Amino acid sequence: MSQARTYAHGQQHPIKLYLVVWGWLFILSTFSYLVDYFGLHGYLRWSLILLFMMLKAGLIVAVFMHMAWERLALIYAILLPPTLVLVFVGIMVFEADYTLLTRVTFFAAGQ
Known part of the structure; x- marks a missing residue:
């Protein structure tokens, strides 16, 4: 009975973790917007955009897709x-x- 209850309950993560990740996604999205706002050009622009994109994708995959616990x-x-x-x-x-x-x-x- 307790084993069935354990499977039904599943793994729970604190809501603070998700709020912190959402905050970081918001901050990284703001930095991506600021790259265009300040009018950066060339390799610097594309490097920053790709860096912020990869960081956001990494956060999403690690936390929301639960890859950090796999x-x-x-x-x-x-x-x-x-x-x-x-x-x-x-x-x-x-x-x-x-x-x-x-x-x-x-x-x-x-x-």
Whole structure:
């Protein structure tokens, strides 16, 4: 009987945790808005926007999707593949720059 009652009750988290996360999401959203408000441009703008976006997504996944309390294997199964995709995209960006440089060098030399 007590075991059935434990399963029915489930895991409870304090409401303070959710309120703190909502507060941080509000603060990070405000910072994202301020990036546009102050008119930042170039790499600084996009770096800040992506940083705030990733922080907000991390908070949402960790707390509201309960990933902070999951097993390590499940966390690796969900978070490791997108991280590796981002690493491979970065490698492709560097490779594309190198390819463009070699094409410009060799095609310009033929003229």
